[in-house]
Amino acid sequence: MGEVKRGYVRPLDLKQGRVDLTHGSGGRSMVQLISELFAKHLGNEYLGQGNDGAVLPAPTVEGRPGRLVMSTDCHVVSPLFFPGGDIGCLSVHGTVNDVAVMGATPLYLAAGFILEEGFPLADLARIVESMAHAAREAGVPVVTGDTKVVERGKGDGVFITTTGVGVLPDGIELGGSRARPGDAIIISGSMGDHGVAIMSKRENLSFDAPIESDTAALNGLIAAMLATGADLRCLRDPTRGGLAATLNEIAGQSEVGMMLHEKAIPVKPVVAAACEFLGLDPLYVANEGKLIAICAGSDVERVLAAMRAHPLGREAALIGEVIADDHHFVQLTTAFGGRRIVDWLAGDQLPRIC
Amino acid sequence: MKYIDEFRDGEVAKNLALSISAAVEPGRSYSFMEFCGGHTHAISRYGLSDLLPPAIRMVHGPGCPVCVLPIGRVDMAIDLALNHGVILCTYGDTLRIPASEGLSLMKAKARGGDIRMVYSTIDALQIARDNPAREVVFFAIGFETTTPPTAVAIQQAEAEGLVNFSVLCCHVLTPSAISNILESPEVRQWGTVPLDGFIGPAHVSTVIGSRPYEFFAEEYRKPVVIAGFEPLDVMQAILMLVRQVNEGRAEVENEFARAVSRDGNLKAQDRVAEVFELRREFEWRGLSVVPYSALKIRQKYAAFDAERRFNLDYRSVPDHKACDCGAILRGVKKPQDCKLFGTVCTPENPIGSCMVSSEGACAAHYSYGRYKDMH
Numbered sequence: 001m002g003e004v005k006r007g008y009v010r011p012l013d014l015k016q017g018r019v020d021l022t023h024g025s026g027g028r029s030m031v032q033l034i035s036e037l038f039a040k041h042l043g044n045e046y047l048g049q050g051n052d053g054a055v056l057p058a059p060t061v062e063g064r065p066g067r068l069v070m071s072t073d074c075h076v077v078s079p080l081f082f083p084g085g086d087i088g089c090l091s092v093h094g095t096v097n098d099v100a101v102m103g104a105t106p107l108y109l110a111a112g113f114i115l116e117e118g119f120p121l122a123d124l125a126r127i128v129e130s131m132a133h134a135a136r137e138a139g140v141p142v143v144t145g146d147t148k149v150v151e152r153g154k155g156d157g158v159f160i161t162t163t164g165v166g167v168l169p170d171g172i173e174l175g176g177s178r179a180r181p182g183d184a185i186i187i188s189g190s191m192g193d194h195g196v197a198i199m200s201k202r203e204n205l206s207f208d209a210p211i212e213s214d215t216a217a218l219n220g221l222i223a224a225m226l227a228t229g230a231d232l233r234c235l236r237d238p239t240r241g242g243l244a245a246t247l248n249e250i251a252g253q254s255e256v257g258m259m260l261h262e263k264a265i266p267v268k269p270v271v272a273a274a275c276e277f278l279g280l281d282p283l284y285v286a287n288e289g290k291l292i293a294i295c296a297g298s299d300v301e302r303v304l305a306a307m308r309a310h311p312l313g314r315e316a317a318l319i320g321e322v323i324a325d326d327h328h329f330v331q332l333t334t335a336f337g338g339r340r341i342v343d344w345l346a347g348d349q350l351p352r353i354c
Numbered sequence: 355m356k357y358i359d360e361f362r363d364g365e366v367a368k369n370l371a372l373s374i375s376a377a378v379e380p381g382r383s384y385s386f387m388e389f390c391g392g393h394t395h396a397i398s399r400y401g402l403s404d405l406l407p408p409a410i411r412m413v414h415g416p417g418c419p420v421c422v423l424p425i426g427r428v429d430m431a432i433d434l435a436l437n438h439g440v441i442l443c444t445y446g447d448t449l450r451i452p453a454s455e456g457l458s459l460m461k462a463k464a465r466g467g468d469i470r471m472v473y474s475t476i477d478a479l480q481i482a483r484d485n486p487a488r489e490v491v492f493f494a495i496g497f498e499t500t501t502p503p504t505a506v507a508i509q510q511a512e513a514e515g516l517v518n519f520s521v522l523c524c525h526v527l528t529p530s531a532i533s534n535i536l537e538s539p540e541v542r543q544w545g546t547v548p549l550d551g552f553i554g555p556a557h558v559s560t561v562i563g564s565r566p567y568e569f570f571a572e573e574y575r576k577p578v579v580i581a582g583f584e585p586l587d588v589m590q591a592i593l594m595l596v597r598q599v600n601e602g603r604a605e606v607e608n609e610f611a612r613a614v615s616r617d618g619n620l621k622a623q624d625r626v627a628e629v630f631e632l633r634r635e636f637e638w639r640g641l642s643v644v645p646y647s648a649l650k651i652r653q654k655y656a657a658f659d660a661e662r663r664f665n666l667d668y669r670s671v672p673d674h675k676a677c678d679c680g681a682i683l684r685g686v687k688k689p690q691d692c693k694l695f696g697t698v699c700t701p702e703n704p705i706g707s708c709m710v711s712s713e714g715a716c717a718a719h720y721s722y723g724r725y726k727d728m729h
Contacts, residue, residue, distance in 0.1 A: 068586075254639040263364075272355050279446075329725050336585050337364045337371075338401020345700030346450075 012036045017121040024115065024149030037125060038145060041132035046108070046143035054143040059107055059167035066167035069104035071095055075160045080127065083197045084212030085288075087160055088130035093288055094136045095164040100219040101235040101291060102176040103168030103226060109135060111145040111162050116155035127158060140164070157164070172226065178233040179254035183322040184300040186293040188221065188307055189214070189315040190266040191243050195285030196274045207277075211270050216289030222310045228306045230299035234260035237291050242284040244342045246292055247330045248280045257325020260342065261333045264319045284345050294322065361584030362400070370589040371405040372494035374436040377577045377596045378409045385411045386683055387597050388553040389532065391713025392583040393416030398722035399712075400585040410592060413547065413685040414715035416531050416640055417555060419496040420447045421683060421707045421714045424637045428710055430495045430661075434522065435467030438664050440489040441476035444470045447711045448495060454671050454706055459493075473500065477506035482511070482519035484641050491660045493600070499557040501649065502622035505629040508651065508658045518661040523651050526636060528558050530647035530704045534638075536574045540686050547685045551595040554580035556610055556685055564619025567606045577603040580714045582610040639707055640683030679706035682715050688714040690727050697721060 022029040039047060046054040059066050073193055075091040079159075092109065099106040111131070115124065129223070135142055142162075192212040200209045222235060235255075238246040251258050268283045275282045289312060295303050300318055307313030320332075330342045378384065388394055394414045397403060403412065416422050428451050435442040442459070443696040449460045449471060463469040468488075472478050475492060482490035494504040504521060511519040532552065554567055559580045567578040577598035581591035591609045598605060608614055629652060636648030651659040660666065673679060677699070678692035687696050689708065699705040701717050708716035 059415050202395055269355050272358075276355065276358060327725065331725060334399075334401045335364050336362055336400040336402070336405075338404040340399060340401045341725055343701075343721045346717075348723075 011313065012121060014121050014125050019115045019117060019119040019121060019124065019149055021117055021149050021151065024147060028351045030147065031096055033147065034264060036120075038147070042111075042135065042142045042145070043129045044141040046141065047145070050206060056108060056143065061167055061169040066169060069099050069102045069168050070163065071098035071102075072161065072163040073098055075162070076156065077198065078156060079198070079201050080123070080323075082201050082213055085193075085215040086130050087158055088127035089134035090158040090215050090288060091162045092131055092134035092138060093215050094172055094221055095162040096140050097237045097291070099164040099166035099235055100217075100222045101174070102166070103170040103172035103232075103235065104163050105223070106138065106140045106166040106219050108143045108165045109140055109162050111142050111160060113145070113147045114155055115147065115149045116157050117149055117152040118176060119157050124158065126315070131160075134217065137317050138219055140217075140219070150305070154284045160268050167176040171300055174234050174235065175234060176234055176250045176253035179250055179256050179294045179322045180233065181256055181322050183233055183259060183294050184297050184309070184318055185247070185320040186295065186300070187238075187243065187258065187265070187284045188218075188291045188293070188302060188313045188314060190271065191238070191290065192266045192267060192271045194274065194281035194288040195242070196271045198286075199278065200274065201262040207274070209270050209274050211268065211274070214287055216290035216312055218219070218289065218291050221307065221310045222291070224306050224310050225293065225303055228299075230302045230306075232293060232294035232299075232303070233296070234294040235291055238287050240286050241345050242282070244281075244283045244330065245345055247342070248344050250292075250294065251328045251330050254322070257323045257328055257329060258285065258320055258330045259323050260320035260330065262332050262335045264317055266315050266317055283342055297321065298343065301350045340350035358584070359581070361586045363586065366586055367405060367589060368529070370517060370586065370593060372536075374410070374589070374593050374596060375407045376448070377409070377593060377600065378407050383409045383411065383548075384550050384596055384599060385414045385548040386551050386553060386592065387413040387414040388536070388588070389417040389528070390553075390555045390558070390583075391421065391711065392556060393581065393588055394418065394715055394718050395551055395713045396583055396585050396588055398718035401722070402585055402588060403723075406592065408566075410596070413549065414682070414718075415535070415552075415685060416557075416638070416683040417497065417528065417617075418672070418713040419500070419526075419724060420451055420711040421679065422526060422531070422638045422640060423451060423495055423524060424639045424708065425449070425453050425673065426637065426669050429457065429671060430666050430668065430719065431522055431526075432457055432462045432662060434491050434660065435462050436465065440468070440491045441481060442467065442491050442493055443472045443481055444469060444493040445495065445500075446471045447713075449494060449635055450710050451707055452710070454639055467505070475503045479507055479510060479516065479519065482516050486518060486683065488518060490519050492519070493524070493683050494521050495524045497526055497528050497555070497558050498561045498626075499595055501626050501630070502561060505625040508629050508655050509625070511657065511658055517657070520658045521651065521664050522660040522666075523630070524648060525630070525649045526638065527649070528555055528562065529569075529649050530644055531638070531641060532570055534641050534644050534647070535684060536570065536576065538684055547706070549576065550599050550687070551577040551579070553595070554578045554606070555581045556581060556587070558615070559610065559614040559618065561619050561622050564606050564608050564616050565612055565618070571604045571606050577604045577607070579607045580610050580614050582613065588677070616617055628652075640672065640680040642680075664719045665688075674705050677706040679708045679716070682708050689719040696724060
């Protein structure tokens with residue numbers, strides 16, 4: 001009779017294995033998935049506590065209790081792997097950025113995974129590794145998490161929800177309702193890279209475009225901007241709906257109008273070409289590593305200089321100004337010499353026929 | 355971007371605007387219809403009307419494929435998706451056209467219809483190959499630009515023996531629509547729609563050539579300038595139209611010579627003629643029933659005709675009572691004249707088809723130009 005090894009569990013098959021329903025059922029398989037995959041890559045002292053919740057020190061700023069900023073973001077991107085990134089790093093960047101644009105220092109992340117039965121464990125491992133890499137780079141650990149498995153056909157491979165907590169120093173008040181006429185509108189770089197990178201790999205639409213997603217954590221860039229002491233009114237990352245949606249949001253919240261200058265808005269030639277080809281407008285295409293900054297008109301140069309000194313803000317540009325307008329329109333002077341509205345997007349951007 | 359930026363150059367535009375202003379005769383006004391939605395879109399998107407002198411009025415025409423599709427035709431497509439269990443393939447813009455009972459293809463999709471957006475007929479054929487056990491129907495809409503690819507798809511399906519593929523053909527013809535407008539009482543008798551000339555279609559003309567417009571120039575004494583879809587193309591065409599009007603000429607001129615010839619694309623025309631024949635009549639949104647204004651699939655390819663295969667009957671459905679899309683498509687009204695414009699009818703919740711595609715007169719004005727109504 002062979003000897004039974006005590007406590008031996010055959011390791012996860014990360015080459016051929018697939019997610020099955022037992023991975024979410026609360027038994028040994030689930031514990032194994034957590035320890036051999038999630039804890040292995042994402043591990044840190046808080047996640048290592050292994051309790052139902054992480055016990056964290058209360059955040060302070062210079063020794064005093066700070067205000068908490070909390071944000072959550074669900075990630076359902078298709079395809080899961082795209083040029084320049086994947087759903088793993090995206091789920092870290094998205095939430096870190098949402099906390100950081102409030103002016104806060106992001107401290108902790110929580111991650112929830114919904115896995116579809118049959119999803120290859122090798123792909124899951126790639127995603128978790130990428131997530132771990134992004135979290136390390138941003139300096140924001142994943143301190144707690146959860147995993148559920150849904151039956152085949154009831155999910156789209158992997159959905160990831162991340163929640164972030166950060167601490168906000170006194171004196172920093174950023175918000176969408178703080179834009180005033182005369183303020184400057186700045187963006188940190190070219191528009192539309194992420195959306196076009198994703199679209200180029202969609203199943204029914206693959207085309208060869210040498211373009212990578214801009215997905216990146218912006219907390220470092222934002223810290224550099226805050227350090228200038230410039231009068232920043234609002235920071236926001238123009239994700240879904242692109243520049244157009246985000247500026248319309250701010251214009252509405254602040255009850256102001258905006259005047260943009262098309263020529264000043266950086267769009268990479270390959271993105272412009274892809275949009276032209278697909279019948280889309282780059283101003284409505286998603287970004288995942290760019291921010292919009294609204295600051296006092298007199299502080300433009302200071303903010304731009306700080307941004308351009310940071311690797312993620314090298315192409316920062318002043319693209320327009322906040323104006324008084326009872327209708328809260330975002331307008332644009334076209335490179336052609338005319339003027340038009342940059343309106344909210346109605347539903348999805350759909351390609352035109354002709 | 356090479357070959358694009360050259361046609362959007364603000365400096366050239368300024369000079370053209372000066373030439374147009376200089377060409378406009380004092381005390382005279384000029385009304386030109388841009389037939390195509392592509393031109394409507396360019397005019398709004400680039401703020402072109404800001405560069406034109408007030409004496410020039412641009413009238414939006416019916417050349418927006420989504421806008422002229424009547425409710426009854428969208429109902430047929432929805433019926434196929436919801437009640438016949440087919441995979442319905444459609445161009446993107448078509449998804450949001452309002453149909454009967456508050457539905458659209460988008461909403462039918464949410465109700466479980468297997469409706470897929472495709473970029474080309476090639477995608478639709480591939481879906482048919484990938485799903486041999488399912489019926490796959492391509493919802494074919496559009497003017498002469500999109501007709502040749504549909505013809506090729508049908509011939510390809512026949513060659514491959516792709517028996518689960520068929521086409522719901524709603525292709526319409528540009529010259530019929532232009533005739534209809536020129537024959538309308540608003541233009542012919544009452545003069546309520548002054549029309550001094552047309553900007554002729556860009557992409558449509560690459561297929562049909564410039565020859566079909568010669569009839570309008572001769573018979574109705576209306577100048578036609580065929581123009582590309584770039585803003586400088588439109589400006590140049592306007593200048594050419596102003597000159598024709600001033601000189602009392604009514605000719606077909608071709609500004610879009612880089613893509614359009616007099617005869618057009620003969621190969622494409624042959625393919626279309628092999629697969630399609632004229633429909634006796636077709637209902638257009640806005641223009642009502644227009645004789646010989648659309649195409650149907652020939653008997654030879656009947657197996658690929660979804661109307662025959664699924665025994666579909668066309669049922670005409672009236673537009674919303676207060677919707678002025680009809681009058682707007684004929685140039686009789688402007689979007690802002692419609693009671694529903696910007697109140698009940700917005701791009702988020704379109705009542706009429708002109709509010710759906712960004713080529714539609716209402717959507718273009720709402721999305722790009724409505725600030726002009728408010729100051």
